[in-house]
Amino acid sequence: MSIWLALLVILLAFYVMTEIVDRHFIKSLDNIAEWMNLPPSVAGATLLALGTSAPEISTALFALFLEGASPATGVGTIVGSAIFQILVVIGFAAVVKTSYLNWRPVMRDSIFYAFSVGLLILFVADNKFTLIEGIAFVSSYFLYLFILYLWTKYVNEDAPRVSRSGFDLPNGSARIQFEGAQHQFDTPRPIEAIEKDMEGETARNPFKILQKSLGYPVEFLMNLIPDPEEKPKWTIPVFVLSLLVIAGASYFLVIAAESLATAVGIDKAIIALTILAGGSSIPEMISSAIVAKQGRGDMAIANAIGSNIFDILMSLGLPVLIYIIAKGEPLDGLGGANINSSIILLFTTLIVVVLLLFVQKFKASRPFGLFLIFLYIIYVIAAYMGWIDGGSTPATP
Template sequence: MVLAYILGLLVCFILLARIVDQFFIHSLDRISKDLKLSSDAAGATLMAVGSSAPELFVALFAIFKPGEHEAIGVGSIVGSAIFNLLVIVGASAIVRKAKLTWQPVIRDLIFYTISVSLLLLFIWDGSFSLAEAGILLAVYIIYVIAAIYWKRFLPYTDLPFDETKTEEKKKRGIIDVFDQFLGKLFPEKKYYYLVFLQSIIIIAGLSWVLVELAVLISHHFNIPEGIIALTVLAIGTSIPDLFSSMIVAKQGRGDMAVSNAIGSNIFDILVGLGLPFAIYMFIHGGKVGAGDGNLLYSTIILFSSVILLLFLLLFSKWRVGKISGIFLVLLYAIYVVREIIILYI
């Protein structure tokens, strides 16, 4: 049975990768052109919302699951946020060296800092109120507006990208089978709004299956669920972010890749927590617990990661390449190893 679980994980990973590659990015580009969004604004809003849907579904599942499981949703979001900053930005830099436009990066870092600050402030007393959940959602609306109109405050020009770099070699074997299956499942690409919506739904569904399979594997091998949440849960729900960012980074759109990673973190904190908490408290009233003291430590890690990224970008004069990318990925590996050691001590 455990082999079936592992095979299911692999199938989910492949399906996520192909959906993002073949359908999600294409529909995103068409919609962003309709809305006249810059590439970084599209990455910070549409791509972040779509690819962060798994984290939102996990938080919804955790908050409504019988018993006090709020920390599961919060923990998966924190783990995904750290993965986004270190691994996604790092992997995008490894794929292709890029010089970032500082104006949109500064925008995202400002709102990310605000998001983490609000999270720290609201969990200080150990619980969330309906008003606090509403504030999180309101700040995200402001962020979306800022992403769309940021050029009016700090003008900049989108960097050109080379589409020829993304041409694929002829696919063979199992990948062809998956692509043929998905081609029959999705509508024609000219209906890109429907394709975009269907992509989000399937990405969320596959991520939910991925989480469930990971939990089953943890029980089979008697591995603490904390480790599963830190690794499989956080990484699995961030796979759409990783692949979409690597794809656009390969095209030379480094701004969009970085904006997607940071924008996903902003979405996770403001909407991934704010929306489930607001829905739950609107229905049941009262407050929602914010978990134990470990969340405070995780929030500090988030602060540290964004400060590290900022100093790295300033030191490299807004350039990211293989060296900085490998450095970020290694930092995440060290973080995971440390968390595993702490859990077992």
């Protein structure tokens, strides 16, 4: 597969996954959560988190089970996505509008996030995952859910508190709680929001040209699938079909990413840590920026940290656990120099973000956001130059 064809397939796969999750998968999960009568905090941290992280989970599964694929591709996508969310999603939200944060939920999620990254560092140190380690990852997420339950029940905060339902930002429905009462605000879907911001520039706008070339076939496919919001009886079939579409897009995404790495002559983990990770997180970045612009930066920043907890413990832990149970043996080749270094950097970026917020009295200002984005640019340059792993050969076309 040529470089340009691989890039086109990657772009199309991201577009398909964003649309199917945004328009159908999340809505079907919303209906299921309502049928199960789940509390908003539990629904947000489980079903809705599953919806927004479905592409990462599916990509990790194919990277583990697909013959010839590298496990590092799946791990790199999740680790790189976490770095992108901490630096770019939070940074972009702060650049859009300065926010004064409620420190309690930020610190709560940051502490458990640090615990999650610590587990990841510990478990990939020997370049493999065992059954016990896979169970520990998944169990830790249920511990997090239990902490959320206790927090919701016993902690009374004076300032607005972000509910876990904030996980569903990409589907255009952001939620926030004030003293235990849930209020829902409509936010534009990511692609619709971009279109609205670009009105009047259609003829010369590269996004519109790209959307016209790729969007019509995808739009045709999406229109064939019933909307579970309008036709609730189709919820389960749409849920299953959405999973199949996500799985198919993930399959081609992994194939294209591996081909791109081979064609460019670069470590597959680098492609996963940057292109795949950034692409899978763009919907969250756009939605968080929209929410921040509406004056709810508190929610946007807490969402970035909280969703990373799910990605590390479940988007990585669940595929690894499935692989170990299916194969009956530990998973080797999960780490590597680039992956291990990026995980350590992930922990470092969290410390930097929390310290900066603490120094600024939990004010997420525009200079703060620009600094975080600058750090991510440095990270990408370092990854492609081979500085992260201690001096590997840079990519050569």
